[in-house]
Amino acid sequence: MKKLNIGIVGTGFIAGILAPAIQSSKNARLAAVSSRTLAKAEDFVANYPGAVAVEGADRLIARDDIDAIYIATPTAAKEDVASRALADGKHVLIEKPLYSAESFKRLSAVARENGLVLMDATHLVHHPRTAAMRQRFAELIGTPRSLQTMFYFPFSDRENIRFDPTDEPMGAVGDMAWYAMRAVVEYLAPETLEDIKVFAERDTKPGAVIRATGVLKFDGDKTATFDVGYTAGAAVMDLTVAGTSGILTQDDFVLDWQSGFGFDNPDIPTGFIHRSGMATRTDLTFIETPTRKSQHGLMIENFARLILDGNAAEREAWLEATSRTQAFLDAIWREIQSQG
Numbered sequence: 001m002k003k004l005n006i007g008i009v010g011t012g013f014i015a016g017i018l019a020p021a022i023q024s025s026k027n028a029r030l031a032a033v034s035s036r037t038l039a040k041a042e043d044f045v046a047n048y049p050g051a052v053a054v055e056g057a058d059r060l061i062a063r064d065d066i067d068a069i070y071i072a073t074p075t076a077a078k079e080d081v082a083s084r085a086l087a088d089g090k091h092v093l094i095e096k097p098l099y100s101a102e103s104f105k106r107l108s109a110v111a112r113e114n115g116l117v118l119m120d121a122t123h124l125v126h127h128p129r130t131a132a133m134r135q136r137f138a139e140l141i142g143t144p145r146s147l148q149t150m151f152y153f154p155f156s157d158r159e160n161i162r163f164d165p166t167d168e169p170m171g172a173v174g175d176m177a178w179y180a181m182r183a184v185v186e187y188l189a190p191e192t193l194e195d196i197k198v199f200a201e202r203d204t205k206p207g208a209v210i211r212a213t214g215v216l217k218f219d220g221d222k223t224a225t226f227d228v229g230y231t232a233g234a235a236v237m238d239l240t241v242a243g244t245s246g247i248l249t250q251d252d253f254v255l256d257w258q259s260g261f262g263f264d265n266p267d268i269p270t271g272f273i274h275r276s277g278m279a280t281r282t283d284l285t286f287i288e289t290p291t292r293k294s295q296h297g298l299m300i301e302n303f304a305r306l307i308l309d310g311n312a313a314e315r316e317a318w319l320e321a322t323s324r325t326q327a328f329l330d331a332i333w334r335e336i337q338s339q340g
Ligand SMILES: NC(=O)c1ccc[n+]([C@@H]2O[C@H](COP(=O)([O-])OP(=O)(O)OC[C@H]3O[C@@H](n4cnc5c(N)ncnc54)[C@H](OP(=O)(O)O)[C@@H]3O)[C@@H](O)[C@H]2O)c1
Pocket: 009, 010, 011, 012, 013, 014, 015, 034, 035, 036, 037, 040, 041, 072, 073, 074, 075, 077, 095, 096, 097, 121, 122, 123, 161, 174, 175
């Protein structure tokens, strides 16, 4: 089988998570890594035999032995790198969030024009649990109408890009409400946003948003609430989808405890909980959704498959999901900005 040659732009935290997943993929290989500083790229590739160290994204993009670029830079730098990669005929896997829906629209236009794949790097949508839950909605909960998410992890490193509005303009909203909005897209699938209210807390020093809570009202009486941030002193990844005849919940919706990065607990099965009627805690049913590899490993495989064998409709579906997620995120951000 042909393997897709992937080059990574950036040598930071998430690049270090994805590199081994690329290297061990059945249909992709890590061909090169670029850094703004050659020595950092050299250090990074030392762990990946066969991968070349390159100075600067431009030199990486220009290489003939690269089919696709994984962009693992801060959000402020993403469109610039992605637009140059797409213009040069390279497929792109881009980290979430995007700078804005407008930014993603410009990138999608170039991807379509050049017949290239453009996919965002949200891991959870590649776990078989996401599709399994959607497929069982009608049987287990009727029509999904209300979605509630809570995503916190303790984080206070003010030197990190998350606390620098120049690098990550939306702070915790871009970092974490992204997943809340992706869950809205995957599980509620609304057409239009009709109303929104958001409360945000900023860090006193750099002004970055470090916590946000909000409620969104969509067409068809669908509603979503989200609560995200770095400030609760514990990790929580709760999701509840309430339908017309039952409720489904997950307690690890962003990174499954079993094999999502940051966790490695083979004995904690991944799945979702079903309840209906006047059930107590002891009546709940856990529905397991096993996976043969981590959700970020599956993301690499799916990205490569989309390039090697995918059709236009599939490529369009990925663009659409990103575009909708970012549009809801932008609405949250506009609401926060309107409050000064
Ligand atoms: N999908 C996920 O699960 C997930 C998880 C974590 C983070 N993320 C997202 O990934 C992005 C990066 O996060 P991170 O935690 O990996 O950050 P990070 O550790 O700071 O890494 C970012 C890397 O990008 C490069 N870089 C920094 N500033 C740049 C600039 N102005 N122009 C070009 N390159 C620049 C740097 O590499 P060099 O110095 O080598 O150039 C840096 O190491 C964020 O947007 C974040 O939201 C996604």
